[in-house]
Amino acid sequence: MLKKEIRVLGIDDAPFNKFGKGNVLVVGVVFRGGSWMDGVLSTKVKVDGNNTTKKLIEMVNKCRFKPQLQCIFLDGIALGGFNVVDIKKLNEQTKLPVIVVVRHKPDIETIKKTLVKINKGGKIRLIEKAGESIKVNNVYVQLKGISKEKAKEILNIVCTRSYIPEPIRVAHLIASGVVKGESRGKA
Amino acid sequence: MLKKEIRVLGIDDAPFNKFGKGNVLVVGVVFRGGSWMDGVLSTKVKVDGNNTTKKLIEMVNKCRFKPQLQCIFLDGIALGGFNVVDIKKLNEQTKLPVIVVVRHKPDIETIKKTLVKINKGGKIRLIEKAGESIKVNNVYVQLKGISKEKAKEILNIVCTRSYIPEPIRVAHLIASGVVKGESRGKA
Numbered sequence: 001m002l003k004k005e006i007r008v009l010g011i012d013d014a015p016f017n018k019f020g021k022g023n024v025l026v027v028g029v030v031f032r033g034g035s036w037m038d039g040v041l042s043t044k045v046k047v048d049g050n051n052t053t054k055k056l057i058e059m060v061n062k063c064r065f066k067p068q069l070q071c072i073f074l075d076g077i078a079l080g081g082f083n084v085v086d087i088k089k090l091n092e093q094t095k096l097p098v099i100v101v102v103r104h105k106p107d108i109e110t111i112k113k114t115l116v117k118i119n120k121g122g123k124i125r126l127i128e129k130a131g132e133s134i135k136v137n138n139v140y141v142q143l144k145g146i147s148k149e150k151a152k153e154i155l156n157i158v159c160t161r162s163y164i165p166e167p168i169r170v171a172h173l174i175a176s177g178v179v180k181g182e183s184r185g186k187a
Numbered sequence: 188m189l190k191k192e193i194r195v196l197g198i199d200d201a202p203f204n205k206f207g208k209g210n211v212l213v214v215g216v217v218f219r220g221g222s223w224m225d226g227v228l229s230t231k232v233k234v235d236g237n238n239t240t241k242k243l244i245e246m247v248n249k250c251r252f253k254p255q256l257q258c259i260f261l262d263g264i265a266l267g268g269f270n271v272v273d274i275k276k277l278n279e280q281t282k283l284p285v286i287v288v289v290r291h292k293p294d295i296e297t298i299k300k301t302l303v304k305i306n307k308g309g310k311i312r313l314i315e316k317a318g319e320s321i322k323v324n325n326v327y328v329q330l331k332g333i334s335k336e337k338a339k340e341i342l343n344i345v346c347t348r349s350y351i352p353e354p355i356r357v358a359h360l361i362a363s364g365v366v367k368g369e370s371r372g373k374a
Binding site for chain 1: 212214222223224226227228229230246249250251347348353357360361363364365368369370
């Protein structure tokens with residue numbers, strides 16, 4: 001039985017110009033269960049680049065909350081457009097379970113076709129490596145280093161204000177509010 | 188009797204180089220009472236400049252949460268060093284009560300001497316205009332457009348995790364986490 005106040009990390013990226021280059025802000029929010037914020041982390045990743053996995057591992061491993069963290073939530077498998085996260089490596093190098101959460105079942109075939117079209121077919125391997133999307137409660141998840149049962153137990157604790165884990169919902173508000181002047185949309 | 192879920196705004200600035208020039212990030216957090224985050228606003232103000240009052244009025248008046256907001260919390264009377272807020276004007280032009288909250292009684296005489304020393308004696312008037320610091324619960328407040336009794340009632344709702352209103356505590360974590368890579372210290 002998990003404590004209601006387990007520390008979890010939720011990660012999301014800020015809005016960015018799809019046709020621009022450069023870096024996009026990524027925000028990590030440390031939450032106690034689904035109820036309150038303990039801290040905020042941030043880093044930057046290259047739009048459509050290949051450095052998200054490395055940047056997230058660094059951000060997580062060097063933060064002072066690390067010893068207490070129980071899992072990492074990601075809002076989708078990529079940040080900054082097509083900067084795809086290697087969730088197996090993220091799990092292995094942080095020793096934390098990784099739970100990718102999305103509202104709708106990802107259309108993997110369309111994503112693969114798009115990647116080929118924009119000459120980023122090499123990223124297909126990462127997307128396949130991330131494993132199948134499975135439905136848990138009202139969201140779709142991809143899991144590394146954690147069972148479906150355990151993931152469901154954590155989701156039941158952290159999804160207090162919406163179907164999405166509270167640290168992801170809040171990371172989205174922060175990243176968009178800081179970059180755009182006012183938060184918009186939802187994770 | 189106030190609702191437990193009244194919408195309030197808490198504002199704090201990011202860490203900055205005291206000897207540098209330029210702008211500092213300011214974060215506004217919209218909270219439902221002391222319990223959860225509804226949105227994030229942001230702006231920038233000049234370090235030791237004179238534009239904080241104008242920038243805060245703009246940020247508040249143009250945001251979509253404005254019609255529901257019940258009050259503005261500030262973490263101290265100045266942002267970005269000595270960019271002092273005219274809280275009377277902020278109150279008048281947003282039509283929202285303003286509550287400045289600090290943990291310890293401000294040493295006004297030392298602040299005035301410092302302002303004279305750095306050739307910013309003109310700001311002394313703004314500090315005097317802000318009115319006396321009074322003790323409410325475990326903090327010191329300066330009030331505009333609200334009675335001490337009503338301010339105490341709101342503080343009792345929003346101070347859920349510390350003596351400081353939750354939106355200020357969270358605004359501090361966001362501003363420092365986004366600028367420094369990891370949140371440090373407390374509001």
